[in-house]
Amino acid sequence: MTALPPTTAKKLGLVIDLDICVGCHACVINCKEWNTSNYGAPLSDQDAYGANPSGTFLNRIHTYEVKQDAKPAQIVHFPKSCLHCEDAPCVTVCPTGASYKRVEDGIVLVNESDCIGCGLCAWACPYGARELDAKEGVMKKCTLCVDRIYNENLPEIDREPACVRTCPANARHFGDFADPDSAVSRMSAERGGMRLMPEQGTKPVNRYLPPRPKADIQTSGDIDILAPFLEPVADTPKGLLGWLDKALEAL
Amino acid sequence: MHPAASVIIFTSLSGLGFGLLAFLGLGLPNVSGWSAFAFFFIAFALSVGGLLASTFHLGNPQRALKAFSQWRTSWLSREGVVAVAALLVMGLYAALSIFLDIRITALGWLGSALSITTVYCTAMIYGQLKTVPRWNMGVTPILFLLYALAGGALLATQLRLALLLLVALTITQILTWIRGDISFATAGHSIETATGLGHLGKVRLLESPHSGENYLTREMVHIVGRKHALKLRIIATFCLGLIPIAMLAFFNLDHISALLVVILHIIGLFVARWLFFAEAEHVVGLYYDAR
Ligand code: SF4
Ligand code: SF4
Ligand code: SF4
Numbered sequence: 001m002t003a004l005p006p007t008t009a010k011k012l013g014l015v016i017d018l019d020i021c022v023g024c025h026a027c028v029i030n031c032k033e034w035n036t037s038n039y040g041a042p043l044s045d046q047d048a049y050g051a052n053p054s055g056t057f058l059n060r061i062h063t064y065e066v067k068q069d070a071k072p073a074q075i076v077h078f079p080k081s082c083l084h085c086e087d088a089p090c091v092t093v094c095p096t097g098a099s100y101k102r103v104e105d106g107i108v109l110v111n112e113s114d115c116i117g118c119g120l121c122a123w124a125c126p127y128g129a130r131e132l133d134a135k136e137g138v139m140k141k142c143t144l145c146v147d148r149i150y151n152e153n154l155p156e157i158d159r160e161p162a163c164v165r166t167c168p169a170n171a172r173h174f175g176d177f178a179d180p181d182s183a184v185s186r187m188s189a190e191r192g193g194m195r196l197m198p199e200q201g202t203k204p205v206n207r208y209l210p211p212r213p214k215a216d217i218q219t220s221g222d223i224d225i226l227a228p229f230l231e232p233v234a235d236t237p238k239g240l241l242g243w244l245d246k247a248l249e250a251l
Numbered sequence: 252m253h254p255a256a257s258v259i260i261f262t263s264l265s266g267l268g269f270g271l272l273a274f275l276g277l278g279l280p281n282v283s284g285w286s287a288f289a290f291f292f293i294a295f296a297l298s299v300g301g302l303l304a305s306t307f308h309l310g311n312p313q314r315a316l317k318a319f320s321q322w323r324t325s326w327l328s329r330e331g332v333v334a335v336a337a338l339l340v341m342g343l344y345a346a347l348s349i350f351l352d353i354r355i356t357a358l359g360w361l362g363s364a365l366s367i368t369t370v371y372c373t374a375m376i377y378g379q380l381k382t383v384p385r386w387n388m389g390v391t392p393i394l395f396l397l398y399a400l401a402g403g404a405l406l407a408t409q410l411r412l413a414l415l416l417l418v419a420l421t422i423t424q425i426l427t428w429i430r431g432d433i434s435f436a437t438a439g440h441s442i443e444t445a446t447g448l449g450h451l452g453k454v455r456l457l458e459s460p461h462s463g464e465n466y467l468t469r470e471m472v473h474i475v476g477r478k479h480a481l482k483l484r485i486i487a488t489f490c491l492g493l494i495p496i497a498m499l500a501f502f503n504l505d506h507i508s509a510l511l512v513v514i515l516h517i518i519g520l521f522v523a524r525w526l527f528f529a530e531a532e533h534v535v536g537l538y539y540d541a542r
Contacts, residue, residue: 002325056466064454066452067452074451075457093324095327097317116311120327123380124380124382125382126382134466200534208447210451211448
């Protein structure tokens with residue numbers, strides 16, 4: 001059913017710490033691996049080893065440069081996967097009922113056996129979180145690793161999304177935003193967790209922790225406090241050196 | 252947005268077909284027998300042909316029946332339901348009037364209303380999308396309705412009415428282009444709101460998440476071809492509006508010249524519909540620093 005539930009018992013989602021992400025793309029690869037070999041149709045690639053490779057991914061890392069006038073630029077690695085929006089426009093546009101938001105935990109999913117591959121939900125998502133698989137013709141999106149987080153066949157430590165589990169820098173965290181005491185809620189409150197493109201009115205569940213401003217780096221004047229000691233001792237050489245200098249110039 | 256042939260053909264032809272059906276349902280022109288058959292044949296060919304074209308871009312068209320289920324929330328589903336209802340009602344009306352020479356006025360009016368509603372639903376598939384500010388304007392459904400009615404009036408040989416509708420359509424189309432040009436900026440989207448990094452300075456993409464194309468860039472970050480937009484707008488304005496208006500207003504048209512007007516109008520319609528997609532910028536382009 002493509003009507004959105006008025007509210008969900010849990011609001012499961014991710015906190016992504018932009019201060020910490022090093023842009024290694026490990027989460028991209030682990031996401032692809034887990035989701036191509038588990039729930040739903042595999043994530044296909046086209047021309048993978050050819051001149052024009054492309055493929056389906058549920059998580060992608062953009063890298064931005066942020067620059068203020070007269071200051072050095074700051075690099076921000078920016079992971080992007082489905083934000084499991086509370087007011088998900090991708091769900092209500094779906095003509096078949098394939099797209100839905102779960103009442104129990106707020107995860108937005110696609111029932112692939114109902115999807116006709118019209119692509120309208122991908123048009124409705126502001127964040128580019130849905131990709132139509134070119135081989136299967138069905139819509140693929142982040143499942144919040146629904147087949148891991150409740151999976152009792154996995155050791156408890158692995159019952160979190162593949163991208164969170166694999167991140168070597170701990171830039172991604174998984175939890176329930178409906179619980180104000182959860183780690184993700186507290187982290188988001190302390191660090192001013194932000195919602196992307198709030199003017200779209202989608203109310204994303206996932207939050208992004210803004211990068212801390214860089215300490216000011218000096219670019220003019222003395223670069224180093226030791227620099228004065230490295231100045232040349234004398235500008236005009238005297239004595240033997242002075243004589244040599246003059247003699248060589250006269251040549 | 253990527254101007255795919257299937258959606259351009261679908262929206263243009265089905266709009267014309269349902270526009271013509273709307274007039275036929277009102278008894279305009281008042282025809283029977285073979286000439287009624289000819290009019291209805293053209294109307295059904297356009298509307299059904301257009302709807303079939305729309306299934307060409309589906310990944311799994313064999314499940315298309317499921318698309319009738321979500322009419323409570325989805326404009327695409329509503330469009331399917333109303334289109335089928337319009338075709339059934341008008342099919343019955345056509346059969347009765349062609350073969351038995353029975354005209355049930357109320358049935359015709361119902362078919363007319365359903366045909367117009369179909370066009371409105373088609374427009375709302377695009378008009379509802381906040382992610383594409385150029386489409387997300389109140390004028391989008393008005394524009395689609397005017398296209399259907401003006402083209403329908405031309406095909407139904409209601410030339411006096413067609414003249415008025417073409418004038419209204421041309422003015423609305425030009426105003427829509429002008430308003431559309433500032434729609435993205437007015438909606439307040441920027442790479443800074445998309446990334447939330449605006450407080451740190453000016454943002455630009457340093458490295459793309461993937462070296463090649465992907466579904467998103469192919470479908471939604473379509474920037475080729477926009478450089479000829481102004482020329483194409485002028486061509487469209489002349490073909491769909493100005494020349495047909497002049498011919499209708501100043502000449503007494505025979506069959507050949509009337510056909511010429513229709514063909515010109517349809518060429519203009521295709522050009523304008525191509526622009527409708529090619530000029531539309533999706534907010535996801537902000538993440539790619541391109542739109
Ligand atoms: S991020 Fe996009 S796909 Fe995910 S819930 Fe929000 S609108 Fe839907
Ligand atoms: S692509 Fe599939 S999930 Fe998306 S709107 Fe169409 S039918 Fe629904
Ligand atoms: S939660 Fe799972 S599906 Fe979603 S981005 Fe992470 S690894 Fe991919």
